[in-house]
Amino acid sequence: DSGVTQTPKHLITATGQRVTLRCSPRSGDLSVYWYQQSLDQGLQFLIQYYNGEERAKGNILERFSAQQFPDLHSELNLSSLELGDSALYFCASSAGLRPSDTQYFGPGTRLTVL
Amino acid sequence: GESVGLHLPTLSVQEGDNSIINCAYSNSASDYFIWYKQESGKGPQFIIDIRSNMDKRQGQRVTVLLNKTVKHLSLQIAATQPGDSAVYFCAENRSPGRRALTFGSGTRLQVQP
Numbered sequence: 001d002s003g004v005t006q007t008p009k010h011l012i013t014a015t016g017q018r019v020t021l022r023c024s025p026r027s028g029d030l031s032v033y034w035y036q037q038s039l040d041q042g043l044q045f046l047i048q049y050y051n052g053e054e055r056a057k058g059n060i061l062e063r064f065s066a067q068q069f070p071d072l073h074s075e076l077n078l079s080s081l082e083l084g085d086s087a088l089y090f091c092a093s094s095a096g097l098r099p100s101d102t103q104y105f106g107p108g109t110r111l112t113v114l
Numbered sequence: 115g116e117s118v119g120l121h122l123p124t125l126s127v128q129e130g131d132n133s134i135i136n137c138a139y140s141n142s143a144s145d146y147f148i149w150y151k152q153e154s155g156k157g158p159q160f161i162i163d164i165r166s167n168m169d170k171r172q173g174q175r176v177t178v179l180l181n182k183t184v185k186h187l188s189l190q191i192a193a194t195q196p197g198d199s200a201v202y203f204c205a206e207n208r209s210p211g212r213r214a215l216t217f218g219s220g221t222r223l224q225v226q227p
Contacts (some may be wrong), residue, residue, distance in 0.1 A: 002157065033214065043158070043203065043217035056214050090157050099146045099207035100165070102213065105157035
């Protein structure tokens with residue numbers, strides 16, 4: 001158990017809908033990262049927050065947004081969902097901002113868009 | 115469990131043998147590398163890391179080798195066990211200061227009893 005929790009574990013929804021994925025980082029970790037893992041793209045970095053502020057952006061679509069709250073949990077919002085958004089979404093947390101701060105991954109949320 | 119990357123290269127080894135999983139990276143400015151293990155239905159799990167100023171690092175039953183000349187990273191697992199069966203990803207920090215990791219496509223390790 002990495003100490004990172006994600007809810008829900010599974011999510012099934014329809015095209016055009018909006019969903020929110022939730023992540024609680026490990027106790028004491030200030031950085032949260034979101035990744036998307038699909039069969040054809042592998043693990044892709046989406047976005048990073050540190051202590052409530054956005055710090056880095058990767059291949060995140062404009063339809064997707066995220067935030068980190070004062071209690072350090074984070075939410076990833078996916079809107080106008082398309083079939084291609086079906087994937088595993090992972091949250092990871094690390095203590096700080098250094099690249100060498102180990103990223104610990106949560107168990108993921110499996111999103112299925114029908 | 116759920117399968118990730120159904121078309122991954124697969125390494126099949128006998129229990130007790132040593133395993134070597136390879137990874138090529140493209141960015142010579144990458145300064146930090148990590149190996150992750152992902153079991154079916156779970157998130158990636160940190161195994162071992164290495165900085166670019168090193169060429170070898172050892173952990174418990176695992177060794178990571180870094181060859182910057184040919185931009186190659188390898189993970190050696192000694193005395194492979196059935197519990198080592200998983201998908202293994204290398205990840206790199208592609209430029210100094212950049213905080214996001216870039217993951218390789220992964221290798222599936224199958225350990226035969």
